[in-house]
Amino acid sequence: MNPIVEVQQISKSFGATQALRGVSFSFFSGEIFALVGANGAGKSTLIKIICGYYEDYEGEIRIEGQRVRFHSPQDSFRQGIRTVHQIIDQGVVPTMSIAENLALNELLDPATGLRYRRQHIRTRAQEIAEPMGLTFTNWDLPVSDLSQSDRQLISIARSLVGEPKLLILDEPTSSLSTRETDRLFEKLDQLRSQGVAIVYVSHRLHEIELLADRAGVVRDGLKSADLTRPVKSQDLVRAMVGEIDTTPHDHPHAVQAGKVRLELKNLIVRPGDPPLNLQLRAGEIVGLTGLIGAGKSELAEILYGMREPVSGEILLDGQPLKPESISSAIDKGVHLVPEDRSNRAVIPQFSVNQNLSLPFLRSFCQFALLKPRKEQQEADRMVRDLGVKCQGIHALIGSLSGGNQQKVVVARWLQRKFRVLLLDEPFQGVDIKSRHDIIQYLRDQLHDEVVLVLAADLDEILEVADRVLVLNRGRLMGEQNRNSIDRTQLLDWISTTETQFAHA
């Protein structure tokens, strides 16, 4: 079989930086091709070239054997290349109805005339939704009322209009829950059997293991592996970073269960949730996992003074902890690295050192006047200790790769003494090397503090945590120590459904 789309010997540089060096891949109909690489490895650049965002690259792209050259994203689109972006809401118009969103191209096509033909739009929408097996009871519902996963399926369905040659999905599961992910995979399976060629970009290795027929790895601008089914995550990791092993391993930081520092007593997080009882001890890193909706983030918000619990008590070092605001939580030594770095943590116009000092400006001040040297000295120290790769502390944060930005965000909260550190999905969109650095640094710095890591990804949790707790719809399902991990049991706890609760 001949590949439907090929990229051959693609090279691309930005000034002095060589982003891609002679990368070649072939994509076949009816195959899911996973494209993998650490942040900054060059995979986004490759995708952008295929989508027509860059004109000035070396090498060539062939579609069904024909050499093509794109001058704009529209060119690439016309040639049958479709991309569904990571940010789901960029793919839909939330204020428009389901039908309108599905038939959006129709609506925008000048050939369809000025009149708004409601019935026609509906019919077209159903035709477009059909290959994805999507149906809705109310097609007039605004998309803003739908779940993330429905929105995404709508944009995928729309991108399939006109029998595309290649469908590129960029981190499609990054804002989906596990259940929604399963649903997406079902649909992708269906598309594969219909003969669509899919390029699947993801950081989540277990998804790739599950889904991919082939996987291409880029590392440092070079193609470092082209694997075929069965794709093993160890092989992927080895190709991505070489030296790092993600399997749980013993680390020198032996868990000396210290005294209890943080204690939840009959804490009810949300109305209707069962009470939580939990003790976190000095010097331990606790991983809390569970699906979206399990109540992880809500618990973090309570500890961080952003929300009030329904009832119950929190004790920090034996004293009741009732932060009425974020700043009072910080004063009490509770720090939070929030989920969603770019929207909730980073100030894009600020330099690395300005981003670092933000929560603790008072300590860099005298009579409200900032002391620049003190600020820079601290920033230098943190950047060095965490191995942040940047052009110095005055570089804009946006010039750093995602993993390095995350290092800065974590460093922000480690530069001052804390008692409890909450990390909410700290490794989303972070390459494995940076993740490893961050975890290593945490372990090195930890004395008698408590670290609570919230993450849906089990691999991430298992890598970082001394103790794993599973939350399911507000209920604490159980816990495991890192030296006695039973994955099947954990997955069971995570995925137990409502009806099974009743029997438990």
Next chain:
Amino acid sequence: MPEPTKTEKGGTSTNWDAKQFAIRYGFLIVMAALYLMFSILEPAFLTWSNQFSILLGIAIYGILALGVTFTLVVDGLDLSIGSVAALSVMISSYCMVVLEQGAVISVIICLLLGALVGLLNGLLIVKMKIPDLLTTLGMMFLIQGLQLIPSAGRTISEGMLMEDGEEALGFFDPSFLYLGQGRLFGVIPIPVIVMLVIALLVYIVLDHTRWGRVMYAIGGNPEATRLAGAPVNLYRIMAYVISGTIASIGGVLLVARVGVGDITSGTGLLLDAVGAALIGFAVFGVRRPNPFGTLVGAIFIGVLLSGLTMLSLPYYTQDFIKGGVLVLSLMFTFALAKRS
């Protein structure tokens, strides 16, 4: 310099030179060139007295522009500053001429009113979540109407006849008029000094205190700033309070300069002030509101208008020129800097 780091989006630091230089200093170079050109074409341009008359000409809206810079920094915009200044003109005249009050109390009342309007703006924006442009636009109309009410829509001057037919007995205190008409050492106009002092204070607050840093952070990413523990809403309200207060200072200086509570005195102030602050984005290519840029922007307009007027440019083309400069500098700031 450390080795360039690779970013996925691309862009390196090696082909700086020309473009970076243009972005950074282009605006200042254009300004210097204009200055040089006017000086050569019209010798009177370069006299000391003309320098001060340029500065005096921009002082009022320069002050307003420095105030509105705060709201721009927190990613808002205060459109009510022109009418707040006008309100301050009318209220201070009313206090002194009609109510026969002293200068100090009149000025204090004006400043408090300005702060109050700012507080109201801030509360509407923060608590009721009305978009800033709409809030301050509404407030602008409200105050434009309000300022007409005390004097029943008439200009207030000393000895004016009041509604009941009696003559107003109050007067503008000479020490008050000094604020607008006086000159330090007989040379430097007082409003210019006030503007420079305010500029210095604004610069210190925005660039060298944690308050300013937090305000810039809010402008960059309010959610991240909130999660870093800053009282974001309080800061946003304060930005509008400062903007309103500074606008009323501008109004006070305006009455003191003309010695009449002119009903039309606020016209044009808003656009001049916002224009100067926006032109300020281009200075040093920083692409964000900054007090130095605002001051330079105001001076730039002043230099341009003074020079062109001396070269017998008709007065009615002034607004056209100002608008052109504003649009050009915005193009310069956003288009050129984005491409880098």
